[in-house]
Amino acid sequence: MNKQRAKEIASSPIMANVTYNGIPIYIQNVDEKNETAQIYPLNQPDQEQEVSLESLIEQTH
Known part of the structure; x- marks a missing residue:
């Protein structure tokens, strides 16, 4: 993701x-x-982590 x-x-x-x-x-x-980006799984808000923007995928339907 850019x-x-x-x-x-x-x-x-x-x-x-x-x-x-x-x-x-x-x-x-x-x-x-x-x-x-600082992210967390929607079902686990306490599991914050920092990840590369390249590893994030926007799902478009």
Whole structure:
């Protein structure tokens, strides 16, 4: 995922369908300098992690 799109999703009030390793996640914020995002699985909000933007996939139907 490109960093501009990740920032749009993170700041939007509308929930986007984004996955990390096939797991639906929520993007909390984006670190543009390191090209990473702070995320957590939708069903496990306490499992925060920092991952590469390249590893995030936006599901479009």
